[in-house]
Amino acid sequence: MAEVGSGWEEPYAHHRFCIRHLASNLNSELKNAHLKNLFGRAADSRQKEKFIKYFDRIGELKFEAREWLVKDKPLHKWSIYHDGGFIYGIRTTNMSEYFNGVLKGARFLPITALVKMTFYRVNSYFVTRRGWGKRRLDEGYEYSEKALKVIEDNVKKSTAHKVVSFNNEQGLFEVTTCRGSRPSGKGGNVHTVNLSRKTCTCEKLKIYKLPCSHVLAVCRYRSLSHAEYVDPFFKTSEYRLTYVKSFKPVGDVSRWSAYSGPKIVAPPSQKRKPRHTPSSRFRNEMDQNTRGKKMCSICRKRGHNKKTCGYRNNGQTSG
Incomplete structure (x- = not known):
């Protein structure tokens, strides 16, 4: 089971379980794939x-x-509905795994090489994204690409919604999704939108911090801008601020100041011999191929198919 954040806490840091790992642990504990799927649906509701x-x-x-x-396992640590909208709908540790990919290859290097590689890769990461942020600001994009895509998709859905006003001053409206407004053909759901409280009974606005199609339908009905219902987190200016800091060049070793701190030397008995360092990672059922190896339809053995079967290539058939 993986948990986002540990050992430290900031005023706006919220620790959550990785739903994928929790589902894997549940399956390992009770050996029931159906329960695992039901848990995933409950967590995503x-x-x-x-x-x-x-x-x-x-x-x-x-x-x-x-x-x-x-x-x-408190509900707010794994249930999207009980989360309170603090994690923007993020349910797994993919964000951490993504950054681990940036440092791929640094593990098991000698300490000096590991630090050097990490320093230059992170610097490159910041330089590239600092440039992306500036370019999008110069081109006049107010929000990130993902936010714009979600908003555009929801705007298309909102055109088929029916809006009924209950109180314009309080921003209270009823929105009915018409059948056929979605690719699946589903519809006919009724939701309550409260613009003054920035809520919708579909809960997407609270969880994802982006205006759902129901809120956008009301905004169009009232000729209002939807900008107020987009969280500042998605602004290009915020993205730019994330990478505004820069690293300083290390310079040539000959120009470094003399080191006067303690000298640490590893005991000879603890030094590793040059060899492949085994990984300490614990593998679980997520690392296994649940479908297993395919069986050959000719010889009925696993590990190959009929195209590569030795019996067929030799003109033989199984008994």
């Missing part, structure tokens, strides 16, 4: 009714599974 439906189904299928989830 944005609305209270849907969460209760899937969570109750977990308890009905296996009471121990529900007890396992309740014990030492």
Whole structure:
């Protein structure tokens, strides 16, 4: 089970479980893939009714599974609905894994080479993204590419919604999604939008911090700008500020100031001999191919298919 953040805490840091790892642990504990899928649906549910439906189904299928989830696993640490909108819908540690990819190859290097490689790669990372941020600002893009894509998609959906006003001063509206407004053909759902409180019963505005199609439908109905309902986090200016700091060149070793601190030397008995360093990573069921190796339709053996089968190539058939 992985948890975002540990050992330190800032005023706006919120620790959460990685849903993918938690689901894997649940499957390892109870050996039930169906329970794992139900847990994923419960964790992803944005609305209270849907969460209760899937969570109750977990308890009905296996009471121990529900007890396992309740014990030492607070709902707000793995349920999107109970999160309170603090993690912008992020459910896994993919963000951390992405940055690990930036430093790929640095592990197991000698300490000097590891520090040098990390320094220059992170510097390159910042230089590239600082340039991207400046270029988007110069081109007049107010929001990030992802935010713009979500807003554009939701604007298209909103054109098929029906809006009924209940109180213009309080910003209270009812929005009905018309059938056929979505690729799946679903529709006919009714949601309540409160512009003054910045809420919608679909909960997407609170969770993802971007205006849902229902809010955009009301904005179009009232000829209002949707900018107020986009979190500042998605602004290009904020992206630019993330990478505004810069690293300073190290310079040639000959120009470094003399080091006067303690000298640390590893005991000879603890020095490793030159060889491949084994990984200490614990593998689990997520690392396994759940589909297994394919079976050859000719010889009925695993590890190859009929095109590469030795029996077929030799003109033989299995008995």
